[in-house]
Amino acid sequence: xxxxxxxxxxxxxxxxxxxxxxxxxxxxxxxxxxxxxxxxxxxxxxxxxxxxxxxxxxxxxxxxxxxxxxxxxxxxxxxxxxxxxxxxxxxxxx
Ligand SMILES: Nc1ncnc2c1ncn2[C@@H]1O[C@H](COP(=O)(O)OP(=O)(O)O)[C@@H](O)[C@H]1O
Ligand SMILES: [Mg+2]
Numbered sequence: 001x002x003x004x005x006x007x008x009x010x011x012x013x014x015x016x017x018x019x020x021x022x023x024x025x026x027x028x029x030x031x032x033x034x035x036x037x038x039x040x041x042x043x044x045x046x047x048x049x050x051x052x053x054x055x056x057x058x059x060x061x062x063x064x065x066x067x068x069x070x071x072x073x074x075x076x077x078x079x080x081x082x083x084x085x086x087x088x089x090x091x092x093x094x
Contacts, residue, residue, distance in 0.1 A: 008044075008046035008047040008050055009044075009047040009050065009051060010047070010050045010051060010054060011051055011054055012051045012054070012055060014047075014051070015044065015047055015048070015051050018044065018047075018048055018051070021048055022048065022051050022052050022055065025037070025048060025049070025052040026052050026055055026056060026059075029052070029056060029061070029063075030056075030059075030061070037049065049065065050065060053065055062088070064081075064084045064085055064087075064088045065084065066080050066081060066083075066084035067080075068080055
């Protein structure tokens with residue numbers, strides 16, 4: 001992976017200085033809390049979520065990343081969730 005890529009990082013190792021935030025996010029998810037991650041564009045929100053998801057999967061907790069950008073209505077939402085779940089089935093590491 002190139003050093004400067006515009007894509008979100010996917011692992012804790014690739015994310016610089018977010019160890020504490022990843023731990024906090026994992027703990028909140030494990031406590032079944034609703035969490036919103038807010039911040040300016042490009043600050044690393046998606047990367048934080050993807051890295052935490054990877055750790056959660058390692059712990060045996062199912063985590064699905066769904067991008068709702070441009071999704072409209074209940075039908076669109078259900079479609080996006082179904083697609084996310086399907087994708088997860090095929091990309092599961094274990
Ligand atoms: N802590 C970090 N360490 C390394 N790269 C980061 C970090 N946070 C963000 N980036 C990089 O910055 C860019 C934007 O990250 P992204 O997660 O897409 O942000 P957001 O979802 O907040 O817009 C990506 O190229 C990502 O790899
Ligand atoms: Mg993002």
